[in-house]
Amino acid sequence: MIKEEYRGTRQWSRNSQAIAIVVWISFLSAAIGTMLFFALFDPVDLTGIFDEDLDIGREAGYAAGFFFFWVLSAISSAVTAWLVRTAPKRDKKRRG
């Protein structure tokens, strides 16, 4: 039997795990979403749709789009993770 002192015992708490997963996976989704979206649309063309006077550059447009996607998918991931983790335990028992 390996004594724990030889082995790294560092483990994240379940909450840290959940936060890390939510942040990371939504980051990946946002990266893909941003890439697809801005391959089709040029932020400079889009700003006019929201507000005629809005005059932000492309780089700000990309960044805004990326953070929009990131926040959106983070909310989705977080709620999903929370619902999965807080699902009634009884169901599990009944299924056996």
Next chain:
Amino acid sequence: MKADVDTNKAPGAPMYASAEKIYPREMKGRWDSLSKLATITLLGLFYVVPWLTWDERQAVLFDLPARKFYLLGLTLWPQDFPYLAVLLIIAALSLFFFTALLGRVWCGFACPQTVWTEAFIWMEQWTEGTRSQRMKLDKAPWNWNKLRRKGSKQFLWVTFSLWTGFTFVGFFVPIRELGPELLTFSAGGWATFWTLFYGFATYGNAGYMREQVCKYMCPYARFQSAMFDKDTLIISYDEKRGEPRGSRKRGADPGTLGLGHCIDCTLCVQVCPTGIDIRDGLQYECIACAACIDACDSVMDKMNYPRGLVRYSTEHSMEKGETRILRPRVFVYAALLLLLVGGLVTSMATRTPIILDVIRDRNFLYRELPDGGIENIYTLKVINQRDEARNFRLTVDGVPGIEIDGVSGPVAVDGSGVLSLPVRVRAPADSAYGIMNIWFTVTDVEDPSITMTEDSRFLGPTP
């Protein structure tokens, strides 16, 4: 350093209480050399490539501000996006292919997480020393020595991270301009932000999170087993040979002691960056870095036992002594890969260096002209993908008598330039009714084989 193996008692004296973090022990060996080579090659590529030039511009530049990608001699436009999508699919399939054949080589040798973590561990070793020195240092109270060692580690880590962030951004904006701008604090806000963002991510991931990323956050680590079969290369402990494990005096005959070849020195556990015991069998935390193979081989050499108690092997090889490399799953992945790569290369080789986009003015249905003709308005975007200026002829067809008004003769488009041209298209009243399909054609004046056609609609009064 050389692994010191005390054959009588397990190293890592009990003065070190339960470790809060993993202190991977450094280990030299064949696989460690391979991993060093992979790390240096991959990091070298990453840090050098943005500085290369091609035709007096940056050789690899994903110029997001200008919406153009330069890859050596190739210029890609947003319209070439399908290529990028196919390229990503090819990358994913290659991962499947290599996983089926070689197991988690990606994780052990090529994943950015592994590669940067490795570099950060080197810096840790230069400043804080070996595994036991690091453990001792963390336990020790703060003094000048600890401050100096920890301080220099942080200095190296932060500098390296910032340089990494700068290099990353240098793939997207010209790096030779970005460098001086960052140093004089005159770079654009977003370039600065992303430099710090990527730098911080590198620092956190490679300096602190390390194997936790693989264990908890990586989707690939969870689903890679789906690509595995009994002929996939994995790191395995030869249980038949090793068990029963136990410590012994050097030179003692394991046969008479009733022991296997495993001397239970726990070196394989100490070197493991994810902190597992490979002797418990294949575990999903194993990133196949082969550090335990090097560790065990060094011990086997000392004991004069044959190497390979822990080795790269396959389940079949462990059971029956043979491995089938060519199997249906490998063929399927390879065939799909060949198909996609072939298609991509053909398509890229035969693509016309011109793009035509037609945007119909949606605020404007149609207009009846005094002479009874019908007029629609469009914006034509002509993109010249060549590096030199070209002349193009624009035509429209699909309705009898239809013509482009206001464009006489060819139009010139700069090299790698976009011409955005609002045009009025007219058709005689007796031929334009309802919704009609029309098509615009753009043709290179000097080389008529370079041509592209794009469809659109022409609206007229309801008949």
